[in-house]
Amino acid sequence: MSERTLCEYCRKIIIDYRSGDNRAIRFEFGRHDYYPGLPALTKSAQDGCEVCRLFKVGIEAYFRREIPRLNPDVSEWGGDFSITTLCFFLENSTLNNQVEESVNGPFQLVLEINGPQIRLPWIPFDVFAEEGSAAALQGRIQRRLPSLDATSDESIGLIKHWLRECDEGHDACLRIGPSQQPTRVIDVSSPVPRLLLTENSSDNYIALSHCWGHPNLCAPPLTTETRSLEARLQGIDMRDLPRNFRDAITITRKLGLRYVWIDSLCIIQDSPSDWEQEAARMADVYKGSYITIAATSAISSHDGFLKRPARTQPLAKVPYLHKDSGKLEGHFNLRLTDAHWAENSFDKHIEESVWNQRGWTFQERLLPKRVLRFAKDAFCLECRTRDYTEFNQPGTASGNRTTWFENDGHRLLRELPKQDRLYLRWYALVERYCLRDFTYAKDKLAAIAGLAQEMAGFVDDVYLGGLWKNDLCRGLMWDTVDMDDDYTRIKAYSDRAPSWSWAHFDGRITWASASANYQCILFTLLDYKTTQIADQVAGTCGWIKVSGKLMDVSAALLKQPSVGYVSTHNIILKDLKIGEGTLDLKDTSYAKPGLRAFLVHEVAASHGLNSYTYPQGLLLERTQKCSDEYRRVGTFAFDRFFSEAAGTIDLFDHRPTEIFTIV
Secondary structure (H helix, E strand, O other), X not given: OOHHHOOOOHHHOOOOHHHEOOOEEEEEEEEEEEEOOOHHHHHHHHOOOHHHHHHHHHHHHHHHHHXXXXXXXXXXXXXXXXXXXXXXXXXXOOOOOOOHHHOOOEEEEEEEEEEOOEOOOOEEEEEEOOOOOHHXXXXXXXXXXXXXXXXXXXHHHHHHHHHHHHHHHOHHHHOOOOOOOOOEEEEOOOOOOEEEEOOOOOOOOEEEEOOOOOOOOOOOOOOEOHXXXXXXXXXXXXXXXOHHHHHHHHHHHHOOOOEEEOHHHHOEOOOHHHHHHHHHOHHHHHHOOOEEEEOOOOOOOOOOOOOOOOOOOOEEXXXXXXXXXXXXXXXXXXEEOOOOOOHHHHHHHHHOOOHHHEOHHHHHHHOOOEEEEEOOOOEEEEEOOEEEEOOOOOOXXXXXXXXXXXXXXXXXXXXXXXXXXXXXXXXXXXXXHOOOEOOOHHHOOHHHHHHHHHHHHHXXXXXXXXXXXXXXXXXXXXXXXXXXXXXXXOEEOOOOOOOOOHHHEEOEEEOOOOOOEEEEEOOEEEEEEOOOHHHHHHOOOOEEEEEEOEEEEEEEEOOOOOOOOOOOEEEEEOOEEEEEEEEOOOOOOOEEEEEEEEEEEEEEEEEOOEEEEEEEEEEEEEOOOOOOEEEEEEEEEEOHHHHHHHOHHHHHHOOOOEEEEEO
C-alpha cells in the first residue's frame, strides 16, 4: 500500500510521540460529514481509501447502537457532524513524556466526534503491527493480530517463548516444582497414543481441562472402563477420539512433550473405587502439570478448540511513516473495536464461556501453576506471575490466579491477621464457586476438594464439610441468596452435606458479614464428624456437637420482604420483634413457629457516637429423631435498637447452657 491510496485526511495519521504525552497522541482531523449516508466517507472509500472505508463501517455501527443509548429521547437522528480529533491511546506507562524512547506505543485509535445538540459516541479502533515491522520496532506498537492457525510455527513458537520465560525467570512459578505423574497418562510419542501406567514417574505432562458436554445434548466422550482398560493400554485409534482430545494431543506433541492427562481416559469411569481415588488426587494432578490446557471455546468434548473462524471483522492497513525521515516503512493495521472483537473483552469471552461456568473447572483454573486457555480466536497463558495474550498486550500481573491465598487484596483485609485473611479469601472463593453449574449435584464438595486440600496447608486447620474448625463461628454464618427472587433455585441436598454447611444447598451463597468485628465466640465445639477431604468425592454427611445457649423464637415474614442480602423475616420472642433473620429455603408462609435461636457470637458495632454489641447466630429446628438434635434453617441478627434498649445478650445470660447436635 502506498501513501497515495489514502485520502488527504487519512495521510495525517502519523505516530509522532513529540505531539503527545505518555498517555496519548492527539492531532486535528477536521473532517465533516452527514449521517445517515456518510457521503464524504463513502466517496473517499470508493476512491480507494481503505481507512475511510473502515471509518465508515465503524461510524455506522456505533451511531446505530450508541446514539439511542446516549440520547434516550432520540429514536432516530440525522444531521451534520465533525470528526474533530484523532487520538492514539498508549499502553500504560509510568514514565514522563521527556523520556520519549521509553514511552509505550499505541494500542487504540479513537475518533472524537461532535455534532449539534446531540451526544455522539467516540469510535475506537484497535491498533496492531506485524512482528519485526518498522511500526512494531520504531512505532513501538506492541499488539499483534492473532494467527489464523493456532498450531502454526509462529503460534507454537510464541507459547514456547512464554514457557521458557516463565521457567527461567518467575520465582513464584519455580517454587511449584515437579511432582509425580498421575496414576495413568496418555503417551503420545508414537502415531498411535496409548494409556500408560506411570509407576510414580516425574516426567512433565500436560493436563486437559474441558467440558464433557451435557449428557442430554451430545454423546459422551471416549472413556476408559474396566472392560476397555486393557485395550487402552495397547493403543487408542485417533479416529475414535473426540476433537478436544485430538487437539490436546496435537499441542502436546508440538510443544515437545510426551504425556497428556485426560480425565475420561485416565480414570476408570465405571469403577467407584478408582474414581474416588483419582478424584481425591485432582489437586495434585493439576498442580503438578507442566501446563494445563483449558479448552474454553469448546462447549463439549466434540467441539475442539484449535480451529479458528475466518477473520470477518474489517481491517485497514495504514502506511507507517517514519517520524524523522518521513519515508514510508511498511504499515500497521486498524480494526474496529466492538464488544466481540476488542482485545480488552478477551477476558470477558473466557469468563462467560461454558467452560468457566462449570463446577469442576473452578479448581482446574486455580490449582495449576500455568493455564493455557484457548478462546475462539486467540489463546493466552496465565501463570502465577503474569498473564500473556496472543494479542501481545504488555504483560500484567495475574489477576484471577496469582497465589490465590497469598494476595493481601483490599486494604481492610491487610489490617486483619493473616489467618483471618486466609479464611475470608476462602469464603470469597466459595461464593464464586457456588455460582457454577454441575451435571451431577453430588459433585459439589468433590469438585472443590483440591482447593480445600491446598487451603488446609495454608491454615493448618481441620476441614469440616466446606468450613474450617478454627473459624467455625464465622464459617457458620453464611446465607442463601437469590437476587432474582426465584426461591425455587435454592435447593437442599441432605445426603450431600449437613445442614450447617453451605454445600447442603445449590444456589447463591454469601458471607455478607464475614468481616464483622467479632467480640467473642459464645459457644464451644465439643465434637464433630465429617468425612475427610480425600473422601469427599463420595459426598459427606456429618454433625457438630456444641455447648451453647438457645432461645425459643418464631419467624414472621416481613410485610415487604426484600430480595438478595436483606433479611426476609422478623424474629419474634413472646410477640415482640427482637431482630431479623433469613431462612435458608426462603419460606414464604407468614409465620414459622417452633424455632430456636442458637447464639454463635457477639458483634461490636457503632451508630453515630454510640457503640454497642449485638448477637448473631443460627435459627434451628428440632429433627424427629431426638430432643437434642437440630438442623439449621437460617440465620439471625438481633436488632440494634432492641440491643441498646433491652440488652439482648442479657436474654441469653439467664438461659442455661445446653449440649446439642446439629446435623
